[in-house]
Amino acid sequence: MNINWTDLGTILQAQGMKLLSGLVVLVIGFIIVHWIQKLSGRYLKKIKVEPTIGSFLNNVIRLVLYLIVILTAANVVGIPLTSIITLIGTAGVAVSLALQGALGNLVGGVMLLVLKPIRVGEYVKINDANSSIEGTVRAIGAFYTELTMPDNRRLSIPNSSLTNTPIVNFSREGTRRQDLNFAVSYDADIDEVFAVLKNLAENDKRIFRDPAPAVYLSEYGDSSLVFILRIWCSSADYWDIRYALLEKGKRALDKAGIEIPYPQLDVHIVND
Numbered sequence: 001m002n003i004n005w006t007d008l009g010t011i012l013q014a015q016g017m018k019l020l021s022g023l024v025v026l027v028i029g030f031i032i033v034h035w036i037q038k039l040s041g042r043y044l045k046k047i048k049v050e051p052t053i054g055s056f057l058n059n060v061i062r063l064v065l066y067l068i069v070i071l072t073a074a075n076v077v078g079i080p081l082t083s084i085i086t087l088i089g090t091a092g093v094a095v096s097l098a099l100q101g102a103l104g105n106l107v108g109g110v111m112l113l114v115l116k117p118i119r120v121g122e123y124v125k126i127n128d129a130n131s132s133i134e135g136t137v138r139a140i141g142a143f144y145t146e147l148t149m150p151d152n153r154r155l156s157i158p159n160s161s162l163t164n165t166p167i168v169n170f171s172r173e174g175t176r177r178q179d180l181n182f183a184v185s186y187d188a189d190i191d192e193v194f195a196v197l198k199n200l201a202e203n204d205k206r207i208f209r210d211p212a213p214a215v216y217l218s219e220y221g222d223s224s225l226v227f228i229l230r231i232w233c234s235s236a237d238y239w240d241i242r243y244a245l246l247e248k249g250k251r252a253l254d255k256a257g258i259e260i261p262y263p264q265l266d267v268h269i270v271n272d
Contacts, residue, residue: 022077029069108159183224
């Protein structure tokens, strides 16, 4: 068998040029996609698109542009687009089965955008069968939603999970109520306890006056009376106020001579 090395070299050279051209298209295309995505991000911010929708649109734009670049590179290499489309159509069922989770996440992302149970920047708690997770929504992507947890860990949750899970949104209303428990001795003067706790809330300007702070005798504990100080405040101030009132409450009760008792148990021994 005689091999025409000249023709073979010409074919290899032509194919090599096609592969090189396809690679160039791929690299330049990815650079352009990155540039377009930056511009689209700036534009969405300029027209004040909601961050949640903006994050999702950026993800979708990136996926679509990457697909266009890959198809263009394949066509430059010499693979007809009709063949690629036919192949995609033929493999559609298999791909859809293999990507059930991804497609579910994509649909979940759309539902999160339409129904808006959460938005970027909101503090939420995600409940599932075994545990609960709290954090600030960082981004809602096409497939995953990112939370920044209180200790600064970043958590990615599949969007499909969020559409089938109870979500507690602490930020949506802008205000929160909190109840702080204070246990005092049974010997304490009830009216004095009411006055001390009410004065505690009135001296903090971050606490709302409407609804007004309130103090209630909550329960008769085993070794103490339990009072509730109920206040309303901004969601952003919730934790700062809570920690401040717990500290100041102890100091105020001590100053007033009101005892905060330790748990105790009385044992009676009966001799025969």
